[in-house]
Amino acid sequence: MHSESLAPPPAPSIQRSPTPQAALPTFPLPALPNPPSKATLALQGLDKALVDADIISPSKTLHIPPDGDVDRGTGLSEKMRKRLVDLGITELFAVQTSLLPFLLPSDPMHRALYQPYNPPRDVCVSAPTGSGKTLAYVVPIVEILSSRIVTRLRALVVLPTRDLVMQVRETFETISKGRGLKIGTATGQHSFPHEQAQLVADHSTSLQGGSSKVDILICTPGRLIDHLKETPNFSLQHLRFLVVDEADRLLAQSFQDWLMQVLAATRPPKNPLKHILKDLASTTLTPRLETTSSPTPDALAPAFLHLLPYPDVPSFITERKAASCQKLLFSATLTRDPGKIAALELRIPKYFIVQGSNPDEQGDAILDVVTEKFTMPDTLKEHMVICSAYEKPLIFFHLVHAHKITNALVFTKSAESTNRLVRLLDFFQNARSTSETSNSKNIVVQAYSSDLPTTERKAVLDKFKSQEIQILVCSDLISRGIDISHVSHVISYDSPVDMRKYVHRVGRTARAGRDGDAWTLVEEQEARHFKLMMKDAHHLSEVKRLRIGEKELAPLIPHYETALSHLKDLYSRS
Numbered sequence: 001m002h003s004e005s006l007a008p009p010p011a012p013s014i015q016r017s018p019t020p021q022a023a024l025p026t027f028p029l030p031a032l033p034n035p036p037s038k039a040t041l042a043l044q045g046l047d048k049a050l051v052d053a054d055i056i057s058p059s060k061t062l063h064i065p066p067d068g069d070v071d072r073g074t075g076l077s078e079k080m081r082k083r084l085v086d087l088g089i090t091e092l093f094a095v096q097t098s099l100l101p102f103l104l105p106s107d108p109m110h111r112a113l114y115q116p117y118n119p120p121r122d123v124c125v126s127a128p129t130g131s132g133k134t135l136a137y138v139v140p141i142v143e144i145l146s147s148r149i150v151t152r153l154r155a156l157v158v159l160p161t162r163d164l165v166m167q168v169r170e171t172f173e174t175i176s177k178g179r180g181l182k183i184g185t186a187t188g189q190h191s192f193p194h195e196q197a198q199l200v201a202d203h204s205t206s207l208q209g210g211s212s213k214v215d216i217l218i219c220t221p222g223r224l225i226d227h228l229k230e231t232p233n234f235s236l237q238h239l240r241f242l243v244v245d246e247a248d249r250l251l252a253q254s255f256q257d258w259l260m261q262v263l264a265a266t267r268p269p270k271n272p273l274k275h276i277l278k279d280l281a282s283t284t285l286t287p288r289l290e291t292t293s294s295p296t297p298d299a300l301a302p303a304f305l306h307l308l309p310y311p312d313v314p315s316f317i318t319e320r321k322a323a324s325c326q327k328l329l330f331s332a333t334l335t336r337d338p339g340k341i342a343a344l345e346l347r348i349p350k351y352f353i354v355q356g357s358n359p360d361e362q363g364d365a366i367l368d369v370v371t372e373k374f375t376m377p378d379t380l381k382e383h384m385v386i387c388s389a390y391e392k393p394l395i396f397f398h399l400v401h402a403h404k405i406t407n408a409l410v411f412t413k414s415a416e417s418t419n420r421l422v423r424l425l426d427f428f429q430n431a432r433s434t435s436e437t438s439n440s441k442n443i444v445v446q447a448y449s450s451d452l453p454t455t456e457r458k459a460v461l462d463k464f465k466s467q468e469i470q471i472l473v474c475s476d477l478i479s480r481g482i483d484i485s486h487v488s489h490v491i492s493y494d495s496p497v498d499m500r501k502y503v504h505r506v507g508r509t510a511r512a513g514r515d516g517d518a519w520t521l522v523e524e525q526e527a528r529h530f531k532l533m534m535k536d537a538h539h540l541s542e543v544k545r546l547r548i549g550e551k552e553l554a555p556l557i558p559h560y561e562t563a564l565s566h567l568k569d570l571y572s573r574s
């Protein structure tokens, strides 16, 4: 045997790596990072004032201890507590529980009329309709101003309409009874000289500190500016409070200009010499330096003292003095966009927001704040009825009669639409009552529109308040602020064009904890817009759809057809 053949076969050559094989290190699988919480996202880039907002649960209340009992945090004087209890107000509503202690701190220094070295913080309040925002400013103003010795214009309340001015005046008069405060209004309802005589005591002498017959002035912006420009000695330098109620309405573009002028009048002028020379040159006023050799010592507000024609008196206090005016903004739909209220030049603003979210979920609450999710009264029930344009009046008559509605506000899109609906309802009721089969009573319906003269408008509103008129049909003229406690239903005959209008309209019912129903009639072609508007406001699920069958409407059709033909005749004649 060949020796070579006995040799073992060569081992197959194995390609070995130079180093022994080691286990590969394992890395964690890629994973998405945890998303930031809703709260963290909501807080990003948010204005600090909103982050620090006081979010108040709508159900929070605080008992007002009667006269003689220990006060547990309302900050109210015994006199005020007695007055409120006499008026049947025994507990503070949510917005009042937070705002009153803030505006009425126990430290008397912070209640002072003038705080030139440490002026008070400004305040923005957003709370649902009918939640008691008016008393939340009326009560502290009355409390603080009651300490005054001389009458000066110390509180200015600006509102968008005359009707609201009258309403707020009544509230001030009721609350301040017996406290010696003088209250005035300026709305243009009376002649300008008459108003001037009501507001300013001394017209002939030029007074640097102004002269006022009132402590509190409630007004509309237009007339306020007229007085600022043309009423001698009308001064805002002593203002302790500037209230802008329905603030988002008053900050709308068309109103902006009034604000600049009012703010300028509350601030001391930067260049006193220019100011004095301007006054001396003024032809409307007698030059003050000739007639008053030295102004009355308390005539000027502390922040304006540098206007005195005295040489600088050396003083240890070199700190700058500021006006003591505290701005208070209120609305059920207050904008949460600080850019929009920047024009007000707020001083370290404090926000108070009455918000319906779960108080444990702070993130959600802040989100609701940022996304302007407005809170509705708990006691409000909301419905929409989607219908054709032909059916709309018919459905309206059905709702009114089937539900025997006797205290309703009905909103239309214009004065013209208001008048037409009232006529049609009148014709419909006449047609129905002349028919032998019907025995239901007619309802008293009245139009309330800008076409009516002011005195007549007031009379109509008074009759509605006393329930002589049962259904008041109006445009958005009275959709804001008006407080009529017995309104059980709000019907939007023409659906509102934006969410803010919707909130204010439906808020005329379900006020101060009472029940209320809101029905919105939506024409088929508007349904998409209306639903989208509700969805964007996270409110669609709250507005239930109400369906009314043909069977229910059928008996009304003959009277409706008669009413339509009468209306056609009327319009063709005119």
Ligand SMILES: Nc1ncnc2c1ncn2[C@@H]1O[C@H](COP(=O)(O)OP(=O)(O)OP(=O)(O)O)[C@@H](O)[C@H]1O
Binding pocket: 088, 089, 090, 091, 092, 093, 096, 127, 128, 129, 130, 131, 132, 133, 134, 135, 331, 332, 480, 481, 482, 483, 485, 507, 511, 512
């Ligand atoms: N603490 C209270 N106790 C009982 N009633 C109150 C209290 N506070 C306010 N009210 C009443 O509640 C009603 C609604 O108040 P108010 O008109 O101030 O609402 P609002 O918040 O200003 O609403 P809107 O945003 O519609 O103007 C008023 O009739 C008022 O007298």
